């Protein structure tokens with residue numbers, strides 16, 4: 001195994017066994033025990049959820065935390081709930097995902113040039129982690145950013161908590177203390193603020209609450225991924241075109 005692969009595996013093993021936040025350890029287990037009626041035959045994941053995708057990605061996507069009956073059930077970020085349905089459909093339209101759906105690990109979903117993670121790896125009650133829980137979990141994101149550093153060009157945060165966490169990682173964990181204030185807003189793009197830094201892109205979170213109220217529409221979300229393509233210097237592309245151009249076999253991501 002190559003050094004980088006070994007570092008990823010070590011990180012993900014550490015995440016999956018983490019018990020730093022007592023409230024979340026209790027809650028993730030309780031959700032997995034009680035289950036939702038529709039999923040009562042499921043063996044819930046019920047543990048911290050590691051990141052997912054291309055380990056040589058140019059694009060990092062940071063969400064908030066696993067959904068109670070989505071990632072906390074399936075064990076993969078944004079998989080098995082309405083947020084994931086909205087996200088992966090958009091990523092497929094933008095050419096970053098090989099299929100528009102994400103239902104379970106082993107469903108064939110793979111990401112190209114993108115790695116998806118979150119500021120908090122355990123499902124929080126009411127989707128609201130405390131500030132202390134976010135702080136406790138950020139070192140994992142810092143390690144992911146370090147591992148992606150050689151290829152990383154654009155970092156996207158979904159929602160304000162993810163945005164604040166991502167910038168905190170750069171300021172407090174990675175030593176970019178001079179990083180300027182970057183106000184959050186939907187589809188706001190900040191070209192790389194300095195050497196070693198990616199471009200930063202902010203988006204509303206594709207939560208059911210945002211997508212069902214029209215606060216975030218598919219067109220608004222597509223604008224975010226088009227902006228990411230622009231930052232990468234790529235032409236807007238659909239998945240089928242990308243795969244043809246890449247001339248690669250079926251996509252697969254480790255983990």
Ligand code: SF4
Pocket residue numbers: 015018019020021022024025048120121122133136137
């Ligand atoms: S939220 Fe993060 S730090 Fe807290 S227990 Fe889960 S994995 Fe560990």
